[in-house]
Amino acid sequence: MIPELGHLALWLAASFALLQAAAPSIGLWKRDEALAALARPAALAQALLTLGAFAALTWAFWVSDFSVKLVAANSHSQKPDLYRFTGVWANHEGSLLLWVLVMALAGAAVALVPTALGERFRVRVLSVQAFVSLGFFAFLLLASNPFERLVPAPTEGQGLNPLLQDPGLAFHPPLLYAGYVGLSVAFAFAVAGMLENAVGPAWARATRPWVAGAWALLTLGIALGSFWAYYELGWGGWWFWDPVENAALMPWLAATALLHSIAVVMKRDALRAWTLLLAVAAFSLSMMGTFIVRSGLLTSVHAFAVDPTRGLFLMLLMALYIGGALTIYALAAGRVAEGRQFALVSRESALVANNLLMSAMLGVVLVGTLYPMALEAAGGAQISVGPPYFNRTTLPMLFVAAVLMGIAPWLGWRRSGTGHLAARLLPAGVAATGIVILALLLFGIRGIGALLGFAAAAWLGVASLSILLRRGVTLNIAGMAVAHLGVAVSILGATASGALQQEALVAMRVGDAIEMGPWRAELKDVRPVAGPNWTAIEATLDVQRNGRPVATLKPQSRMFVAPPQETTEAGRAGWWGGELYSVLGKPDGSGRWQIHLWVKPLVRLIWWGGLLMAFGGLLALGGKLRLPSRVRTVAQEAVA
Amino acid sequence: MKAFAIALLLIASPVLAEPPTPPDVPLSNPVQEQRAKAVMAELRCLTCQNQSIADSNAAQAQAMRMEVRERIAAGEEPEAVRAFFVERYGDWVSFVPPAREDTALLWAAPLLFLGIGVALVARRFRR
Amino acid sequence: MKGKRLIWLLPLLLFAGLVALMANHLGAPQQQVIKSHMVGKPLAEFALEGVAGAPGLALVDLKGGGPVLVNIFASWCLPCAVEAPQLQALKDRGATIHGIALRDEPADVAGFLARHGNPFTRIGQDPGGRMMLAFGASGVPETYVVDAQGVIRYQHLGEIRAEHVDLLMAELEKAK
Incomplete structure (x- = not known):
């Protein structure tokens, strides 16, 4: 009964989405304000009903109602509680329902939050948003009904892919989706801005929080996904330039560029047409990414349940919305004047440089991801474009971006002097030089890439810190500095874990030990263990550094019951922001086990940096608030 | 009918699991x-x-690793080892795309995008 | 002025191109079949030990006699069992077939041949799976036509079905 109610709620929500899309379109055209104003209550009703539908599906998963086909196919009564819950969105139908839910909640937020752009603009945004939602509702109801029944109901479900039974992966997709949906709001603002001819500083101020929030969520989602791949896939890598990763990276790059260009619109009323294009592109790339992931268009290591028919549906939606938005763009962008010109040395030109680099990186990732497909379609050779290509092309650009990011915040708007720069950037310059000397002499690093990486991290890190230490920075500026600091921290983690990594691959008996520099790992034990829905062979490795015990690693080779599948669980332990990482391999038949051990210094900084970036994005939502100065006043009063 | 025949075969064959591959043996020379x-x-x-x-546990990846190690140990240059595999399986087997006419656009992409960007931006600057 | 208008149309055109490209590729199989690039090239020197009572296989055994079939198989591979009757049919029509037993135990190979028949003249044992690289093979089973000069002339990917028997006989004829 409850699944049927959920299904009904979904249909009703879709009807309200139709109302929300149509009422303002007709109302604004016929100058019927009362009709147009219906969009707001419609948005609220749509959000409540979608929430109801989502609750119904969650209930079906929670009580393991195997008469619902989706539950039977993706759940199992013995699954731990957390995964019975997260199983709701760990499948195609459920994730689409989650997408629609987040979208509806964002619509409700637009309907409720006060706006400086006027009621007319608000209902226009709601209408555009509902048009987009409608497509997803249609996809959900017509091609991927999550409430479909299974007759007769099986007594047991088929279980969830064991790789997905993990807290990291449980929360990675919702974060990404929330980010994509945030970008869909920016998309709606852009389309409404073009239709209403309202693009300017006020528009930028209204749009920016959505972009910053979406960017922060995307950053978190990508960082979590990377961390998950690192500890779950068992190869010790954290970024593989796989199509599925690139699909998430592209909207992030577009959102990063958008976040910077929208600041130029806000402060200087320039770069309007370009910013509009970025706002359309960011959401378009989100849709394209989802399409690539769900349609199985490209071969990926992050295997998804794919379905070409559904891929076709998604592609039609994509063609409709993106094609429509770009058509409006082609017609309207000519009217949107680009605004003022810049001086070469100014804050805005630095932001333009950021946009150039982000867009070029985006272009390279797009071309690299799709090139093999295009070449094959043209009857050419089968080629692979992998990490070597992406690293060689994007890392130099990232380096230049990091150098500029250190300088840009010190430049003034309009026309900036350069006299103060030397003094402001002195600490950063000293730090960069110092770390290079340290790396050369103390660690004997000779790779030019690694040295540049260390230099960039120190330069950007110290430059960002010195902004944070200034008096009375606004939350906006603090957010920027924290996000930039996060980039520096990530670069440091990536460089150090690569350049200073130590690795050993040894077949060993219980009692044998690996010696690796100051490290010594002894295999203490190999024995079977049992978990809630798996059994495993577990090795115990005691690790010492310079003779002192530092950690015990327990890598496993796991066998899951439902569905039957084998996975490797890395045995990990933290060590000063770095990690000891071990994988249990196969036995060699004569009592020895293959052990793969890595020491990865500072590797955790990669994800801590991601967290900092996301935190910076959220801080920036605070706008002009000056929290630190107020803290100082309170302190002064306390002293007085 | 065919499915039935395959099912029969499955029952008739005692072992259908691929035997485990021997573990990797790293080269003794760390360089x-x-x-x-x-x-x-x-x-x-x-x-x-x-x-x-x-990164793969597949048996054939293991055979390929063994081949790579033997060739490197015999003093072959990494480029030559890669060429050995490309000769057998085509460009697909290498994650480094070849530098050829048909990949010119791919390798030119970064400079192309930066160039277009600079050209577009140039007129925005005040002299 | 007109040229300026066209610039605004550019994103739409680029997007249309992307959609066309993706639509074209949609539904194509995820795992591409990697064909051997050794077809048309001579095999390198090799010598494998025999198994299950059959004599071993070396490059010299392929040369001189005329085109032969080389079948890569394994006892643990289900499609290899499925194609056994077709291999027998090829043998009955006069083809010489050599086998390469991939990553297998001798006892398992003997059992497999006892159950599914032995169409092979010679069988080489390849415990490490290195012969896959020599032929440019990416899976099992695969069947190759090798001519009298030791040059690979044709590659058949996957199991041989009834409809492939004529095809392989024709390829053998071509390789003469």
Whole structure:
């Protein structure tokens, strides 16, 4: 009964989405304000009903109602509680329902939050948003009904892919989706801005929080996904330039560029047409990414349940919305004047440089991801474009971006002097030089890439810190500095874990030990263990550094019951922001086990940096608030 | 009918599991092992979904790793080892795309995008 | 002025191109079939030990006699069992077939041949799976036509079905 109610709620929500899309379109055209104003209550009703539908599906998963086909196919009564819950969105139908839910909640937020752009603009945004939602509702109801029944109901479900039974992966997709949906709001603002001819500083101020929030969520989602791949896939890598990763990276790059260009619109009323294009592109790339992931268009290591028919549906939606938005763009962008010109040395030109680099990186990732497909379609050779290509092309650009990011915040708007720069950037310059000397002499690093990486991290890190230490920075500026600091921290983690990594691959008996520099790992034990829905062979490795015990690693080779599948669980332990990482391999038949051990210094900084970036994005939502100065006043009063 | 025949075969064959592959044996010379590792990271596993042979548990990836190690140990240059695999399986097997006419656009992409961007931006600047 | 208008149309055109490209590729199989690039090239020197009572296989055994079939198989591979009757049919029509037993135990190979028949003249044992690289093979089973000069002339990917028998006989004829 409850699944049927959920299904009904979904249909009703879709009807309200139709109302929300149509009422303002007709109302604004016929100058019927009362009709147009219906969009707001419609948005609220749509959000409540979608929430109801989502609750119904969650209930079906929670009580393991195997008469619902989706539950039977993706759940199992013995699954731990957390995964019975997260199983709701760990499948195609459920994730689409989650997408629609987040979208509806964002619509409700637009309907409720006060706006400086006027009621007319608000209902226009709601209408555009509902048009987009409608497509997803249609996809959900017509091609991927999550409430479909299974007759007769099986007594047991088929279980969830064991790789997905993990807290990291449980929360990675919702974060990404929330980010994509945030970008869909920016998309709606852009389309409404073009239709209403309202693009300017006020528009930028209204749009920016959505972009910053979406960017922060995307950053978190990508960082979590990377961390998950690192500890779950068992190869010790954290970024593989796989199509599925690139699909998430592209909207992030577009959102990063958008976040910077929208600041130029806000402060200087320039770069309007370009910013509009970025706002359309960011959401378009989100849709394209989802399409690539769900349609199985490209071969990926992050295997998804794919379905070409559904891929076709998604592609039609994509063609409709993106094609429509770009058509409006082609017609309207000519009217949107680009605004003022810049001086070469100014804050805005630095932001333009950021946009150039982000867009070029985006272009390279797009071309690299799709090139093999295009070449094959043209009857050419089968080629692979992998990490070597992406690293060689994007890392130099990232380096230049990091150098500029250190300088840009010190430049003034309009026309900036350069006299103060030397003094402001002195600490950063000293730090960069110092770390290079340290790396050369103390660690004997000779790779030019690694040295540049260390230099960039120190330069950007110290430059960002010195902004944070200034008096009375606004939350906006603090957010920027924290996000930039996060980039520096990530670069440091990536460089150090690569350049200073130590690795050993040894077949060993219980009692044998690996010696690796100051490290010594002894295999203490190999024995079977049992978990809630798996059994495993577990090795115990005691690790010492310079003779002192530092950690015990327990890598496993796991066998899951439902569905039957084998996975490797890395045995990990933290060590000063770095990690000891071990994988249990196969036995060699004569009592020895293959052990793969890595020491990865500072590797955790990669994800801590991601967290900092996301935190910076959220801080920036605070706008002009000056929290630190107020803290100082309170302190002064306390002293007085 | 065919499905039934296959099912019968399945029952009739006692073992259908692939025997386990022997574990990897790294080269004793650490410089050579490092070099072999670098080559493995850039070769694509034939039977996997977008994995390098360094990251794959597949039996054939293991055979390929063995081949890489033997060739590096025999003093072959990494480029020559890669060429050996490309000769057998085509460009697909290497994660480094070839530098040729048909990949000119791919390799030119970064400069092309930056160039277009600079050209577009140039007129925005005040002289 | 007109040229300026066109610039605004550019994103739409680029997007249309992208959609066309993706639509074209949609539904194509995820795992591409990697064909051997050794077809048309001579095999390198090799010598494998025999198994299950059959004599071993070396490059010299392939040369001189005329085109032969080389079948890569394994006892643990289900499609290899499925194609056994077709291999027998090829043998009955006069083809010489050599086998390469991939990553297998001798006892398992003997059992497999006892159950599914032995169409092979010679069988080489390849415990490490290295012969896959020599032929440019990416899976099992695969069947190759090798001519009298030791040059690979044709590659058949996957199991041989009834409809492939004529095809392989024709390829053998072509390789003469």
